[in-house]
Amino acid sequence: MLKVILFEDNKKQREEYENFLRHLILLSGYEAEVVLATDSKDEILKYVNVNSKEHDFLFILDIEINEDRFAGFHLAKEIRKDYPFEPIIFLTSHDQLSMMAIERRISPIDFIVKNIDYDKVNRRLREDLEYCLKILSRKKSVDFFTYKKRNRYYKLKFSDIYYFETIPGKPNIVTMHCKDRVVDIRGTLNQIEIDHKYFFRSHKSYLINKENYKKIDYQKKIIYFDVDEEIGCPVSTRKLRELKSLS
Amino acid sequence: MKIEEILFIIYSIITFIPVGISTNIITKKLSPIRFVTTIIDAIILTVIALLTQDIFELTLYGLYGYGLKLLHQKIKINEYKMPELLLTIIVLTMIGNLSVLMADLIGISSVILKMIFSTSVVILFTFGYIYIYKKVDGYVIIKTDYFISIRNRIICSFFTVLTIIQVYMNISGNILKYQKELIFVIFIGVFLIIYFLFIEYNYVRNKMILVMQEKQNKDFERYISVISEQNKQIEHFKHDYKNILITLSSYIKDTDNDELKSYYSKIVEYSEEKLEKLSIQGSMTINNLKSEALKNVIIAKQHKAKSMNIEFICDIPKEIIDLQIDEIDLIRIVSILIDNAFEGASLARKKKVSFLIDSYGSEGYDIIIKNTIQESENSETSVNSWLIDGISSKSNKRGHGLAIVRELIKNNQQVGLTVIKEKNFVEVTLEVGEF
Numbered sequence: 001m002l003k004v005i006l007f008e009d010n011k012k013q014r015e016e017y018e019n020f021l022r023h024l025i026l027l028s029g030y031e032a033e034v035v036l037a038t039d040s041k042d043e044i045l046k047y048v049n050v051n052s053k054e055h056d057f058l059f060i061l062d063i064e065i066n067e068d069r070f071a072g073f074h075l076a077k078e079i080r081k082d083y084p085f086e087p088i089i090f091l092t093s094h095d096q097l098s099m100m101a102i103e104r105r106i107s108p109i110d111f112i113v114k115n116i117d118y119d120k121v122n123r124r125l126r127e128d129l130e131y132c133l134k135i136l137s138r139k140k141s142v143d144f145f146t147y148k149k150r151n152r153y154y155k156l157k158f159s160d161i162y163y164f165e166t167i168p169g170k171p172n173i174v175t176m177h178c179k180d181r182v183v184d185i186r187g188t189l190n191q192i193e194i195d196h197k198y199f200f201r202s203h204k205s206y207l208i209n210k211e212n213y214k215k216i217d218y219q220k221k222i223i224y225f226d227v228d229e230e231i232g233c234p235v236s237t238r239k240l241r242e243l244k245s246l247s
Numbered sequence: 248m249k250i251e252e253i254l255f256i257i258y259s260i261i262t263f264i265p266v267g268i269s270t271n272i273i274t275k276k277l278s279p280i281r282f283v284t285t286i287i288d289a290i291i292l293t294v295i296a297l298l299t300q301d302i303f304e305l306t307l308y309g310l311y312g313y314g315l316k317l318l319h320q321k322i323k324i325n326e327y328k329m330p331e332l333l334l335t336i337i338v339l340t341m342i343g344n345l346s347v348l349m350a351d352l353i354g355i356s357s358v359i360l361k362m363i364f365s366t367s368v369v370i371l372f373t374f375g376y377i378y379i380y381k382k383v384d385g386y387v388i389i390k391t392d393y394f395i396s397i398r399n400r401i402i403c404s405f406f407t408v409l410t411i412i413q414v415y416m417n418i419s420g421n422i423l424k425y426q427k428e429l430i431f432v433i434f435i436g437v438f439l440i441i442y443f444l445f446i447e448y449n450y451v452r453n454k455m456i457l458v459m460q461e462k463q464n465k466d467f468e469r470y471i472s473v474i475s476e477q478n479k480q481i482e483h484f485k486h487d488y489k490n491i492l493i494t495l496s497s498y499i500k501d502t503d504n505d506e507l508k509s510y511y512s513k514i515v516e517y518s519e520e521k522l523e524k525l526s527i528q529g530s531m532t533i534n535n536l537k538s539e540a541l542k543n544v545i546i547a548k549q550h551k552a553k554s555m556n557i558e559f560i561c562d563i564p565k566e567i568i569d570l571q572i573d574e575i576d577l578i579r580i581v582s583i584l585i586d587n588a589f590e591g592a593s594l595a596r597k598k599k600v601s602f603l604i605d606s607y608g609s610e611g612y613d614i615i616i617k618n619t620i621q622e623s624e625n626s627e628t629s630v631n632s633w634l635i636d637g638i639s640s641k642s643n644k645r646g647h648g649l650a651i652v653r654e655l656i657k658n659n660q661q662v663g664l665t666v667i668k669e670k671n672f673v674e675v676t677l678e679v680g681e682f
Contacts, residue, residue, distance in 0.1 A: 012498065064490075101605045104613070104615065114490075168658075169660075175664075180667060180668050184678065185663075
């Protein structure tokens with residue numbers, strides 16, 4: 001059950017959004033409910049604390065509340081402390097540009113610029129709601145690798161990770177190579193190897209995802225993670241034999 | 248009185264006057280009265296010299312006299328003035344002595360010619376010195392400049408020692424014996440004076456340019472902050488106004504008054520058009536970046552974007568003062584990353600590059616460069632191959648740039664790089680500090 005929480009100070013607008021969501025849920029028969037629609041930050045935090053055992057929240061937060069231009073952002077930060085991954089949608093009258101920094105800190109699933117035409121906003125809310133419901137149903141069956149950056153947690157499916165490599169000269173940082181990104185994270189190969197069973201130390205400087213590679217070139221001693229043989233990393237001679245026996 | 252003695256008197260008066268004037272200029276107390284007192288001083292000193300009939304003693308008396316005079320006038324002798332004063336007095340009187348010696352060297356035996364020669368040299372030098380002094384307007388601003396006081400000390404010590412040596416030699420009558428060595432040392436002295444004056448002139452002039460620039464920058468900053476403030480107010484109004492319209496629309500939706508509805512939609516149409524144009528987006532925030540060099544790079548890239556028809560947005564919401572890594576490295580990296588972004592965006596349908604610096608205070612900052620790319624169904628070149636310059640089968644100009652960046656940040660514990668590629672954009676983040 002997706003629990004939708006709405007934070008908006010303008011009474012008329014709040015009613016509009018709430019009504020729209022309720023109607024949508026009713027008509028489409030979604031497994032969702034608008035549990036709270038308020039202009040009080042404390043009320044939301046209290047509700048979240050009380051219901052902390054249950055996850056599956058969707059927060060729709062207006063950024064500008066009464067006099068505070070960043071109230072929604074501050075609330076989102078509070079929420080993120082306990083719920084690093086729950087979906088948050090921001091509603092704002094500002095243009096997207098000045099919100100870039102906020103977006104990076106919170107990673108909302110959507111940033112809706114308030115429009116005079118309610119339909120435009122409603123359409124986005126509907127898309128986001130459907131997206132959240134889809135994610136919800138998928139969530140249980142997949143394993144995630146989490147990492148922390150700038151006090152925020154991120155998560156990735158293990159199946160999206162190819163390998164980790166050390167950086168010479170930077171002892172506590174490793175580079176993580178994934179399907180659509182390359183990220184520098186704090187950690188060591190040893191620690192990651194211990195923490196997760198998916199990885200195999202193929203080389204002094206490389207830790208690979210043994211469930212994910214496509215091909216091993218025994219001559220060049222390189223292991224490839226894609227069909228085009230562009231993404232690969234070296235394997236040490238010793239480990240080559242071990243890897244062969246594993247596959 | 249012999250003609251030589253008369254000439255001697257005239258010579259000493261003339262030599263002393265420039266010294267007096269220049270000390271007055273340094274202490275900024277030149278006025279008609281002072282001019283007169285200077286001349287009187289010169290005459291008194293000349294009389295004393297006549298009694299002793301020795302040019303070196305004349306020098307020393309001159310120094311002594313002026314020193315006393317200064318103290319008597321209770322001039323605050325601070326670190327800056329004293330060496331300058333001594334320098335000027337010593338230098339000029341030494342010049343006088345040197346020129347006499349030089350005249351001997353050249354072979355001018357006639358006393359009259361010697362006097363004319365040495366007088367001309369001293370006057371030339373004095374006025375040259377004063378000229379340079381006045382040219383470097385605002386000299387006083389760098390009063391306590393360490394460089395200058397050190398230099399002064401060096402020159403003063405040198406000349407003090409030289410004076411003492413000369414006096415000794417003169418007294419002991421050995422001057423002819425050591426003439427060659429003495430002259431050699433004196434020439435070094437002359438060279439030193441000229442050299443230092445030259446350096447000082449340039450040094451002070453450069454400093455002055457910096458001071459001017461600082462002032463200009465401050466004025467500019469003040470201007471920018473005024474405009475930014477106004478811009479902020481416009482943004483606030485825009486935002487409030489929009490909110491009002493939105494709320495109004497829901498009330499109006501519920502009424503039956505058709506005239507009201509049509510009038511309202513006219514207002515909305517008009518407002519939407521105006522609100523778009525009303526304020527300048529983001530371009531003001533570049534002043535939050537306190538590194539001049541990096542700012543210039545970004546401005547240059549803005550121009551480049553314009554020429555390539557790419558929409559380039561720069562947003563720096565909070566002040567960035569401490570770069571935490573080497574400025575030159577950072578500039579190189581940012582340059583490469585922005586160029587890469589332009590390259591990618593130029594192939595996209597909607598050409599857009601955004602540049603954001605997100606500050607985390609003492610924990611550092613992130614530089615995020617995002618650009619649109621040519622949409623393709625399957626990602627032809629993945630992010631990973633961009634960074635590996637060797638294993639990938641296709642060599643890629645973009646990868647080369649990113650590989651260079653990796654090299655640059657290789658040994659720096661404080662820097663990390665994250666590259667994300669999605670279907671229609673690429674985002675590169677440079678993380679500086681404790682990320």
